Each structure stands twice: as C-alpha cells, then as structure tokens.
Amino acid sequence: MQTKPSTTPSATWKAVSQMVERHVDPVGMTTPLMHAQVAWMSHPLELADAMSAFSTRVMELQMHSWRRALGMDSQDVETPNPDDMRFADPVWTDSATWDIVKNWYLLMTHQVQDMLYETPGLTNRDRRRAAFWWRKWLNAVAPTNFLLTNPVAMHKAAETNGESLRKGFDNFLSDLQAGDVQMTRPTDFVVGKTLATTPGKVVFRNHLLEVVHYTNSQPKVYSKPIVIVTPWINKFYILDLTAKKSLIKYLVEQGFDVYITSWKNPTAEMRDVTFDDYLTDGIGRIIETACNISGSPKVHAVGYCIGGAALTAYMAWANAHYEKKEVPVESVTLFTTLIDYHRPGDIEVFLDEKTIEWLEKSMNKKGYLDGKEMAAAFRLLRSNSLIWHYVVRGYLYGETPPPFDVLFWNMDATRMPAAMHSWYLHNFYLENNLIKKDALHLAGEAIDLERITQPMYVVSAQDDHIAPWRQAFRVANLVASPCRFVLSSSGHILGIINPVVNPPKREYHVGSAERHDSADVWHERSVMHAGSWWEDWMAWLKPQSGKLVKAPAAGTTNFPVLGDAPGTYVLES
Secondary structure, three states, rough: OOOOOOHHHHHHHHHHHHHHHHOOOOOHHHHHHHHHHHHHOHHHHHHHHHHHHHHHHHHHHHHHHHHHHHOOOOOOOOOOOOOOOOOOOHHHOOHHHHHHHHHHHHHHHHHHHHHHHHOOOOOOHHHHHHHHHHHHHHHHHOHHOOHHHHHHHHHHHHHOHHHHHHHHHHHHHHHHOOOOOOOOOOOOOOOOOEEEEOOOOEEEEEEOEEEEEEEEOEEEEEEEOOEEEOOOOEEEHHHHHOOOOOHHHHHOOOOOOOOEEEEOOHHHHOOOOOOHHHHHHHHHHHHHHHOOOOOOOOOEEEEOOOOHHHHHHHHHHHHHHOOOHHEEEEEEEEEOOOEEEEEOOHHHHHHHHHHHHHHHHHHHHEEEOOOOHHHHHHHHHHHHHHHHHHHHHHOOOOOOOOHHHHHHHHHOOEEEEEHHHHHHHHHHHHHHHHOOOOEEEEEEEEEEEOHHHOEEEEEEEEOOOOOOHHHHOOHHHHOOOEEEEEHHHHHOOOOOOOOOOOOOOOOOEEEEEEEOOHHHHHHHHHHEEEEOOOHHHHHHHHHHHOEEEEOOOOOOOOOOOOEEEEOHHHHHH
C-alpha cells in the first residue's frame, strides 16, 4: 500500500513562502514580515520578554498622557530621531492633545522596529528587510500625512478659508498627471540655459556617449587633463549645476583641461549593449579623445558612483591589457563609489535573486530599465524626506515645491540597457565578483583589482545611504595603489557638490589609507578640516599633473567639434 509522504510544517511554510514570492510579492515586501512573525511565535520566551518591556513603556506613556491631559508638565516618553522633522512644529509639543498623539505613534513605531531588528532565528539580512518594509508602512500612516490628524494643515486650512486645500488639490492633480510626487517642477530649470552652463564643445559622439570638452578659461593649463566618468543612471550635469556649485567650473578655473562623459539615454534598440561596451566604447573612448586633443599620453581619471565602479574595472583591465608604462591613466579619483558590494547599504532590500528575476522580466519586455523605477526605489529608501515631506507640504499645506537644482536633476532620470544592467546586478551586487581575483573577464582580460597601482584619491560621504562610507573605504584594502581617503560631511550628492565657500559650511576628514586598515582605524588616525575637500584634492592632484602648457584647442582633425556643450544626449528624455 502506497502512502503519501508526510509534509512537515516547515516544508509547508517554505512552499507557501515561495508561492507568495513568485506570484504575489516579487520584490519581497511581505515575505520577510511573515518570516519575522513566525520566528517570534516560535520563540515564546523571547516574545514574552519583549511584551513585558513593551508593557512597561505603555504604562509610562499612559502616565504621561494623564499628566498632559490634566495640564501638568511631563517629559516626553518617546522622542523623534534627530533627522525626523515631521513633528518639528511647536504644536506637537505645546498642545497636550497632539503631544499625546505624537508619543503614541512614536511608541508603536519604535516598538515594532526594535522587535523586527531583534527577531530571534532570522538572518541579519532578513531582519533588515522586514524592518525596512514595515518602516515604509509606518511612515505612510504617520498622523502628519492626513488632514484630520495634522494640526498644522488644519490651521492653514482655517487661516486661508480653505485656499490651502484648493491649492493642495491642484498640486495633487499636477502630480497625478506627471505620474510622480514632484519634488520640483519640470519647468523650474532648463538644461543648457540655467543648468549645465559652463562653456564647452562636444568633440566625440558614438552610440553610447558624447564627450564634452570644456573651454579653458586660463591661457595655460596642466599638461595632463582630467577625464570624468559619470554614472549612467543619471545625467552628467550634477557636476555642473549653477556656476556657484559647479565642480567643472572650479576645475577649469584651477587650470585643468577637463573632459566629461554624457551618456546616451538608452532606448529599446540598445537592449543588447553590454558592460564591455561601456568599458571600451565609453571609458576607453573618452580617454583616447582627451589624450589626442591634449597631446598628453596620460590623464587623471575621475569616476562618480557607478561611474567609479566602472572606472575601477577599466583600471584593472588596462593594467592587464597594456604594459604598466603604457596605461593611459596617471591617477584615479573615486567619488562615493562602491567596489566591494558585500554590504551595499539600504538598497540591499531590493536586491535578491527573486527581485532581480522580476526586474529582468520587465527589462526583457521593454529592452531597458526605466529610470523612474530606479529613482522611485532610491526615493523609497528615504521616504519621509523624499516622498511624504512633499505630499504633506504639497497636498495638505498647498505649497508649490520651491525650485531646487539638485532635486530637478534627481528627477531627470535615465534608462539602462537590459543586458548591461542585468549583468551589473548579478556580477556586482549578487555575486560581488569585482573584488574576486579573475572572476570577471571584460573585453578579453581577467579582472584583478590588485593589478591597479596608480595613485588613488577616494572621497566618501558620512551620511551616504547609497554607498555607505565604511564599505566605500574597502577599495583601499583591495588595490595595490597608494590611497588618500576623504570622508566628507553630508550625503551622496552634497558630500561631492561641496564648493569652497567662506565661512565654511561643511567639513571633512582626510588621511592616508593603508591596505591593512579598517575604516574605523583610519577614522581615528585621520585629520578633520573645516571647509571643502576640493582644496585638498587640488593640493594632491596638481603636483602629479605636469607642467603648465598652452591650452589646447577645443578639437582636432581626428576629434572635430560637433556642437556646443552640454550636447544633445543630455537633452534626451
């Protein structure tokens, strides 16, 4: 007699979990939460301890609520995190009613988050994912996001006789038409007129990029030019916003001959473009262009974010492909760049086998990953400041978002070719192959970061949630180069767009990074300076840049001028 195999509860749960992931939750929002609930139910002693501690906090908050309700002074039981500005208005403290609402919301939020981070029997990755998705829901239901539980919004509505709500509805309709919660209006700036205005010429164009050569403002320039490899997930003009914020303008004024990548916004026809293409037809071409026009056999290469990761891969390739003396790069500078993807920061919640499989199906249909999808994921990482802040101020307060150049650039998203982006996600994020000796083969060469010996200047940012600074530091442990590491204040963008101003607005830590150092050991040894790291970079770069020579013409016979900066590719939507 044949008997049916028995099904254990764990096997059943695993099957249900896989079905949910495959058909209902391809990006893994609910599955970590389900795992966390089962884990707590499977550990009754730990659950009892957590509930006991929660009961104590509830009793403290009940006493606080009674004291406030009776008009007595009482210290808040729960306080917002230092960067949480939702309850900054004095009404949330001065009014007993709204103080009680605030405290109860924060108590529930903190309790849920603490329990998820302390879930027994789960991996750290699953704890982080569960806490992340539950935090997104808790952020969404905050009392500040709704008219009847937001005293500031109700006061504005009464004060303006409902005009703030009418304007808010207009803002809502505008966002609905745009298909996004707009952080700034698309008419606030014009690329080439109010942004990206540093003079220059397009001197090369192929299917992947335009090369912009900036007009030299000094009669003599350093003989070795600067080549900047920008990320292809955004437009290049983040480094050339307004004149006061432009790193490009600063470099030109410092006497450097500057070239930058302006990547084409991919369409479905570019679905088969590969990472090798970006390496050879992108980075290789801009270096060749700069060398030809300047007459220098070597350039200073700069990479920003994913552009820095690609530049690092190129350097490993070039050091294998050429003899050491023939590598056309004198030094390497990296801005907020991840090389070791073992701990890639908050973006990790979106990156697992199932999510990437779902993304690949979407990319295969269209031939590309829509830039708005990527932008939405990054905004979700900071949903309070990048989503709900604009919902509240736009819809409930009736305020039009003020013009802000950085946010305008952030909304000017680009697409990514399906083949290249799929390869990048698998080999960098999932497999972390870039740091593995000879695990990657690019353009005919095995990639080994230890082959890189050119001096490096590496800049990270203290509050960077896209390329966490301790993980960005790891490049110093992986290459054979002498490395100067800088930790700038602020985040992924403003840590780099950090112009020299007086009095100084920011600060930075700087010091030599030895190969055996940990990030924390380096930090203890580093020196803090007020101001912009741009000046320290110049002091490091100029002695390696050769003599001052006559500024080269905009183009040459081999690389003729094709048009004015900022070019045509940057204008493609």
